[in-house]
Amino acid sequence: MKARLILAVLFTAVLGLAGCGEPVARNTGVYMLIDTSGTYTQEIEKAQKIINYLLGTLTTGDSLAVAKIDSGSFTEKDIVAKVTFDSRPSQANAQKRAFQTSINQFVTRVNSSAYTDITGGVIQGIEYLNETGAGKKYILIFSDLKEEIQKGQIRDFPLSFNGIRVSAINVTKLRSDNVDPREYLDRLEAWRNRVESGSGKWRVINDLNRIETLLEDKGS
């Protein structure tokens, strides 16, 4: 009788341990792309505010990287700053301060680029986020979404987002858009199709007063 009882307890314990399984990733990874082409550099202060908001929102264990979009964005060199916050809150705060300083320096010395390789930046972002192993992944594109790539660069191929949430922020209207608004709408639609066909989720946030909705499903 006792032996049966012990066996039953052991069996339950084994089942309980098996139920634990692989730990679930609960951290968040954010990759923010900042367009530095042409006149869009004038908008960079807005991007700085968004980064500060992200620094205030992200917590221990989360990852954040800020990269610029220039003529050839598919490179680590374009990453302005990146960090994975320490599990200790005091250390995480120190990292946030250092990150803020890096961004402040970047904002003061940013130069305009001739071309706008958004796709390259997005691919770089997907790679970075997959490396972090974050449970929730976000790519924030701070750009007018007007892609201009150098001759010879190949960017027109499908991308695999695998559940990454892609948000286009502050998509400004260009002069040509004012002439024919369909251009603007087509641009947005093209990016939506590209993201959603790659199993990603697409959103556009033009009103920066709704900045708090950026990571609204972070806690869920």
Added chain:
Amino acid sequence: MSGTNVLTIWSDQVAISVIVWLAIIIFLMFFARPWAHQAIHAFAKVIHKAARTASRSIRSAELHLKDRNRQVLLQHGREATERHIEREFQRVATTVNRDLSGYPSLQRKLKEQITKIDEDYQQTAEVPPSPPNWLEAIEHVAKIPGNGDPTVAKILDDIHGTLKRANDKALTEYRSASQRRHTLLKQMLPYWRKMTHTLESVEKKIHSLEERSKIIDNQMDKYSEIMAQTDLATKLLSSSSLTQFFIAGLVLIIAALGGFINFQLIALPMSEMVGAGTYVGNTSWQVSNVAAMVIISVEVAMGLFLMEAVGITRLFPVIGSMDDKMRRRIAWVLFSFLFLFASIESALAYMRDLMATDREALNQSLAGVQVVEAEYRWIPSVGQMIMGFVLPFALTFVAIPLESFVHSSRTVLGIAAAAFLRFLAFFCRFLGNISLNAGNFLINVYDLVIIVPLRIDYMFRSGRHPTHKETKPDKIITGKKTKSLQSMDSTMS
């Protein structure tokens, strides 16, 4: 063969076919009537009996549970009363040992005071100064007529002067004697006061003993009632248990809120120690929160043991049965642990304040606002530290309501379970009655369906046997059913 085909087997017209089918069914039902009645009745009876048996069993279980509840209640009441009486006796013993053991010395002291007062009193007895013996002779001399003789007048004057001096001297002596007596009386005053005070304190002690004896008498009466297992004792204990249950529950809720505040104080700094991004398995419980909860739980457990060791609660018989010396040692060890935990919590609370300040400063910096050092920042810091230190000790006292809650919940749950069983028994009985009546109802409906052949049969039998009262099939149905059929038949006829 589909349903429509079966329906139209007798005629292409559905209505005619339905009528034929109905006629066949009614015909068959008429011939099967006695057995159908029997089957319906038997089925209803089976359900009725099963429900009644279940009801009886449940009722028996309820009575058993009630009896068990009563025994538990009386047992608990007996233990509580014994404990109360024991404590009262301990108090009486303490009073007797502390106060009455000093009675010989008190008596000696009182005797000394009384002797002293008596001596002083004796000394203060007022003795009127006796008149000098020669006063009478002088009175006679004073009555001698002078007849204008200057010598006699001089003698009389001298006598008068002597008398006056003697009088003055006597008066002075009398006054000084009175003053001495007053002084002695004045010296007696503190002795009187002391004695009054001593006697008052004795009276108070005696009165307190009297009060204690009254309480013991009441408790003994209660104890006798419990031992006699009277209904009154059960009722009183039950009512007391319910009151205790709600009061203890309320206090436990308050304690839980205190625990929550305590948790909030240490959860954030714990994340600094064990990391904030780690979770327990696949759950959403942060390890830092679990660690904070564990610390609070350990504190509560320490508090429970401490209360047990000092003899306030009796939740753990093992601790209660230890000898006093060992229990005292354990109490000191537990108190030391609690003190240690309280100090740790105080430090953690301070750390929490520092972290909150740092986070606030960072947020201000991120928002582009100039970081301003708040004035009187030390007040919340000190407040949090004090709270962190005090709350573990406050949580110690959870043991008292917890004990009441555990004991009273046994009674309350027993009462609730008994009430539930009673309801269940009633429901089963109700179900049984419904099934029996439903059987009767179905039998009547059955007869109503075959009313036409039934009436024809009745008329036929009445024609053949004018005295015929009852049809054969009804005889195999139980008495109750037969009556219902009879009443129906009489109504129809």
